[in-house]
Amino acid sequence: MNTTTLRTASLPLALALAGFAGNTLAQAQPIRIGVVTPLSGTYAGIGQQVKWGLDLAARQINAAGGVAGRPLELIYEDEEANPAVAVQKAEKLFQVNKVDFLTGTVNSGSTLAVGQLAERNGRLIATTVSFADSITGDKCSPNVFRVNARAGMQSAALADWVAGTKPNANVFYLGPDYEMGRSTVAAFKSAAEAKGSKSVGEVFAPLDNKDYSPFFGQMRSARPAVIYTSVAGNDTVRLFSQMAEFGISRNVQVVGASGTVTSQNLPAIGKAADGFVTGVGYATSIDSPENRKFVADFEAANKSAPDLYGADSYGVLFFYKAAVEKAGSTDTDKVRTAMRGLQWSTPQGTKTMRAGDHQAMQDMYAMRVNGGKFELVGQVKADAAIGPDVCNRF
Numbered sequence: 134m135n136t137t138t139l140r141t142a143s144l145p146l147a148l149a150l151a152g153f154a155g156n157t158l159a160q161a162q163p164i165r166i167g168v169v170t171p172l173s174g175t176y177a178g179i180g181q182q183v184k185w186g187l188d189l190a191a192r193q194i195n196a197a198g199g200v201a202g203r204p205l206e207l208i209y210e211d212e213e214a215n216p217a218v219a220v221q222k223a224e225k226l227f228q229v230n231k232v233d234f235l236t237g238t239v240n241s242g243s244t245l246a247v248g249q250l251a252e253r254n255g256r257l258i259a260t261t262v263s264f265a266d267s268i269t270g271d272k273c274s275p276n277v278f279r280v281n282a283r284a285g286m287q288s289a290a291l292a293d294w295v296a297g298t299k300p301n302a303n304v305f306y307l308g309p310d311y312e313m314g315r316s317t318v319a320a321f322k323s324a325a326e327a328k329g330s331k332s333v334g335e336v337f338a339p340l341d342n343k344d345y346s347p348f349f350g351q352m353r354s355a356r357p358a359v360i361y362t363s364v365a366g367n368d369t370v371r372l373f374s375q376m377a378e379f380g381i382s383r384n385v386q387v388v389g390a391s392g393t394v395t396s397q398n399l400p401a402i403g404k405a406a407d408g409f410v411t412g413v414g415y416a417t418s419i420d421s422p423e424n425r426k427f428v429a430d431f432e433a434a435n436k437s438a439p440d441l442y443g444a445d446s447y448g449v450l451f452f453y454k455a456a457v458e459k460a461g462s463t464d465t466d467k468v469r470t471a472m473r474g475l476q477w478s479t480p481q482g483t484k485t486m487r488a489g490d491h492q493a494m495q496d497m498y499a500m501r502v503n504g505g506k507f508e509l510v511g512q513v514k515a516d517a518a519i520g521p522d523v524c525n526r527f
Contacts, residue, residue, distance in 0.1 A: 161199065163206035164463060166453065167226030169219050169247060170237035172211040175341040175367045178397035179239050179262060179442050184209065185435045186261075186446030187236070193430075200454045201461070208232060212243055214340070219243035220250055227254040233463045234259070236449050239442075241265035241313035248277040255465050257472075259452060261445040264363075264390060265316035269492040273524035276465070278472055278491040280452055280484065281445040282414035282518075284313075284320035284363075287391050289518040290497035291412030292324035294511040295359060299386055303333045305357035307348060307372070309364050310337035317363035317390045325361075333357055342368060345375045352381055363390035369398050373405040386410070394502060395440035409502045414495050415441040415481050416507050427480035439480075448479035452486070485515075490524035 168187060171180040191205045199205065208230050210222035219238060226232045227250070235251060235258040238244040244263040251258045252274055259278040260268065266284050268277060295302060304325055308314030314337055322332055333355040336348045342364075352360065360382070364372050373394075376382040382405070391413045394406050417428050417438055427447065431439040439447070452475070457463055460471035473488035485494045497518040499511030 161203045163204045164200055164234075164453075164457065165206045165208060165230060165232040166450070167223065167230060167232035167235045168207055168209045168237035169212045169222045169226065169235065169243070170209070171214040171239050172209070174213050174215075176214040176239050176365065178366055178395075179392065180211075180237075182395075182397060182440055182443035183237055183239070183261065183446040185431065185437070186439065186443035186448075187450060189431055189434050190447045190450035192434075194450060194454055200457050205450065209237075212238065212240070214240040214243065216240060216242040216246040220246050223247045223250050224254075227251075227256055232256070234453055234468075236261060236446070238263060240311070241268060241316065242311055244268055244277070245272055245312065248274045251276045257465055257469060259449050261449045262392070262442050263313065264392070265312045266320055267312065267316060269490040270523050273490055273526050275469065275491075275527040278452075278486060278493075280449045280479075280486075280493045281441065282391065282495060282497060283492060284317040284390065285324070285520045286414065286495075286497050286518045287317070287412035288321040288324040289412065289520070290499045290511055290513045291321060291388055291410065292328050292330075293513055294410060294412075294499035295325060295330060295386075295388060296328035297511075299330075299358055301329045301331065302358040302386075303356065304330050304359045304361055305333055305352050305355045306335035307345075307352070307360065307362045307364070308335070308337050309340050309342075309368065311340060313365075314363050318361070321361050321363075321390075330359070338364070338368075340368070343371065345372050346379060349376075349379050349381050357385060359386045359388060361388050362393055365390070365392040366398060367401075369393050370401045373402045373409075377405040391441055395442070396438045397440060399502070399505060403505075406502045407504065410510065411500055413441055413498050413500055415439075415444040416498055416500050416509065418500075418507060418509055419481060419498075421482060423478065423482065424480045444480045448477075448481070448484070451479065452477050452484075487519065487522060489522040492519065492522075494519050 212219035241263040308318040460467040
């Protein structure tokens with residue numbers, strides 16, 4: 134168990150007053166937030182960014198007086214990117230640790246499974262990572278919110294860029310074989326075909342796959358101009374290295390989902406990532422005072438740059454803070470009502486939680502890797518990126 138709580142020290146007068154306020158905060162009953170996230174396995178790097186973002190936000194919120202005068206306490210459990218494990222750990226957090234809210238789930242299957250558990254326990258969950266459109270689509274839940282961009286929103290920016298640079302391109306798809314992979318492939322295929330691209334094949338590889346070469350024959354024979362992939366974490370390192378080794382990525386534009394190449398796995402991928410383009414809801418290069426301060430604070434705390442997972446995980450605690458203070462309570466029904474239509478500040482700028490499907494609205498960006506860094510090459514506004522509300526469960 135790892136908790137984040139406020140620590141204060143006593144100094145003369147001005148600092149003593151701050152110390153008194155800090156001690157008062159420390160004595161208040163904490164708001165407990167359970168974090169079910171992968172701290173081991175192929176998605177451990179993503180889980181690390183989630184933890185770094187949450188820890189930084191909790192320290193800053195607690196130092197500024199907490200949430201309605203109450204400190205935040207984070208309680209971590211390793212979900213191993215496995216839905217069955219995630220459900221067990223979430224049940225422990227709900228029943229034993231008595232957490233008020235939950236976050237952290239990475240694997241989209243985990244988010245869907247834990248969302249059902251949250252309904253049964255009368256608690257709320259907000260994901261900061263999971264991409265599958267179904268989470269705020271046909272499998273939406275009244276108790277599940279998403280502060281990060283879904284697959285369809287990422288695809289809006291990326292498909293717009295592909296249409297402008299590779300018009301009417303033949304596209305081949307390779308995704309991980311689970312909810313997120315199939316959802317991201319379907320979302321980008323729909324967006325790309327609507328702008329003139331032609332789909333020439335698709336394959337799905339197991340999560341934590343070690344050898345992608347059995348798929349390369351099919352990819353070569355399709356003769357794509359563009360290869361789209363939504364593998365993530367350590368899987369991306371293996372895929373990109375093997376595509377370069379076998380010449381698959383030579384003279385082909387490789388594009389992909391937000392989590393495919395990030396600041397976490399980019400150093401390990403190296404030159405094989407150059408030229409890769411993705412659609413994302415966050416980049417360190419967003420030029421705003423809020424983002425510049427966030428990047429500086431994050432790097433100072435963690436000796437590493439934030440990626441979209443760190444940024445959205447940082448932002449989710451400010452989402453919970455704004456909702457609880459608006460509701461004047463941590464009661465599930467009251468906070469849920471407060472969250473619908475809520476606007477709150479994030480490193481990306483102001484986000485709005487769409488009331489109908491619990492999907493956050495935000496601008497989307499197309500980013501290209503150049504010399505080991507991301508550069509902005511396109512942008513789509515929030516209203517154009519989010520797409521229709523198809524949730525009809527509540």
